[in-house]
Amino acid sequence: MTTTQAFSSIDKASGDTLSPISVPDRLLLGPGPSNSHPNVLKALALQPVGHLDPFYIQLMAEVQDLLRTAWQTKNRLTLPMSGTGSAAMEATIANIVEPEDTVLVGIKGYFGHRLADMASRYKANVKTIEKRWGEAFSLNELEIALKEIKPSVLALVHAETSTGVCQPMDGIGDLCRKYNCLLILDTVTSLGGVPLLIDEWKIDLAYSCSQKGLSCPPGLGPFTMNERAEEKLNNRQGKVPNWYLDVSLLNKYWGSDRVYHHTAPVNMNFGMREALRLLLEEGLEASWNRHRSNAEALWQGLENLGLKLHVDARFRLPTLTTVQIPEGVDGKAFSSHLLNNHGIEIGGGLGSLGGKVWRIGLMGYNSKMENVNKILEIFKTELSKFQS
Numbered sequence: 001m002t003t004t005q006a007f008s009s010i011d012k013a014s015g016d017t018l019s020p021i022s023v024p025d026r027l028l029l030g031p032g033p034s035n036s037h038p039n040v041l042k043a044l045a046l047q048p049v050g051h052l053d054p055f056y057i058q059l060m061a062e063v064q065d066l067l068r069t070a071w072q073t074k075n076r077l078t079l080p081m082s083g084t085g086s087a088a089m090e091a092t093i094a095n096i097v098e099p100e101d102t103v104l105v106g107i108k109g110y111f112g113h114r115l116a117d118m119a120s121r122y123k124a125n126v127k128t129i130e131k132r133w134g135e136a137f138s139l140n141e142l143e144i145a146l147k148e149i150k151p152s153v154l155a156l157v158h159a160e161t162s163t164g165v166c167q168p169m170d171g172i173g174d175l176c177r178k179y180n181c182l183l184i185l186d187t188v189t190s191l192g193g194v195p196l197l198i199d200e201w202k203i204d205l206a207y208s209c210s211q212k213g214l215s216c217p218p219g220l221g222p223f224t225m226n227e228r229a230e231e232k233l234n235n236r237q238g239k240v241p242n243w244y245l246d247v248s249l250l251n252k253y254w255g256s257d258r259v260y261h262h263t264a265p266v267n268m269n270f271g272m273r274e275a276l277r278l279l280l281e282e283g284l285e286a287s288w289n290r291h292r293s294n295a296e297a298l299w300q301g302l303e304n305l306g307l308k309l310h311v312d313a314r315f316r317l318p319t320l321t322t323v324q325i326p327e328g329v330d331g332k333a334f335s336s337h338l339l340n341n342h343g344i345e346i347g348g349g350l351g352s353l354g355g356k357v358w359r360i361g362l363m364g365y366n367s368k369m370e371n372v373n374k375i376l377e378i379f380k381t382e383l384s385k386f387q388s
């Protein structure tokens with residue numbers, strides 16, 4: 001007779017049972033994930049269908065179309081990668097970077113470093129230009145670098161979640177065409193929440209995530225590439241060195257052939273469809289305006305309390321605000337207090353901003369005046385208790 005052993009704390013024999021999962025109530029006002037829209041949660045809880053079911057294939061086409069509108073692009077190769085934002089980030093690099101290609105990365109925060117690291121793993125000749133964390137690149141700075149370095153790819157982060165800076169994009173796409181390089185844009189913290197016009201801005205490749213402006217849980221990484229980028233992909237010398245993220249293979253599933261590639265996370269795509277439907281029902285511009293007006297109310301409220309914002313008003317990102325931790329305040333203790341006593345998550349600083357700022361996110365479903373008032377009230381009444 002076979003006897004089974006308990007390798008976990010669920011041990012029927014002894015009568016011990018682990019209780020079914022129950023998740024604490026949290027208001028996620030950090031750098032992401034943000035809370036999901038209740039309708040998205042309902043969509044996620046539906047029974048899965050097969051990943052080649054005609055119903056699902058129709059849904060895939062709808063998700064692609066909705067994503068094109070959300071990104072304002074006609075790009076044929078627009079699809080959600082099965083994975084988080086980093087998977088979609090890696091997909092942009094993996095598909096168009098060949099060994100020895102010169103890739104220029106504009107680094108002005110944590111995620112610029114991640115792009116440079118990824119490009120180096122695909123054996124690119126990586127060059128970087130850097131700005132202080134909290135600043136954006138000027139067109140002139142980018143032009144000088146493009147002229148001197150002559151990269152085949154420029155990679156930039158539109159919305160730097162580590163600093164709260166929104167990179168102005170006017171003219172950058174034209175510069176990249178002038179200097180004959182492709183432009184990759186990280187839109188992880190901008191899609192849905194901040195004006196973003198992929199075709200008009202001449203962005204060649206972009207990626208994002210599901211868990212911020214789209215009000216879904218983490219798990220999908222929207223990806224798009226235009227014909228210029230496709231041409232580079234088609235002219236590669238060797239195979240894309242990443243099987244899972246190879247867009248030419250993925251497109252046989254997402255395009256007309258519908259050939260199995262991997263088992264799609266079908267429920268995540270149910271959620272994505274609902275999230276995008278809700279975004280477009282509200283209206284893209286209405287969503288951008290909502291994010292901006294709620295962020296402005298937060299900025300004003302924090303300044304009225306005597307707090308300093310880390311980023312100059314011209315470059316502030318509506319989805320993510322960095323607030324300087326005042327002298328003598330234990331920033332970590334305050335954010336732990338918010339979580340433990342109010343169920344509210346805010347973020348701390350990353351990298352060179354570690355211990356210096358808090359990061360407050362108002363993204364997607366969570367960008368509401370009610371949440372602005374809630375967080376401002378706690379700062380007003382409770383921050384002084386953390387001052388030494």
Ligand SMILES: Cc1ncc(COP(=O)(O)O)c(C=O)c1O
Binds near residue numbers: 111161
């Ligand atoms: C700007 C930016 N890029 C990339 C990523 C990576 O996305 P993920 O954590 O979903 O893999 C993040 C994550 O927050 C981000 O903020």
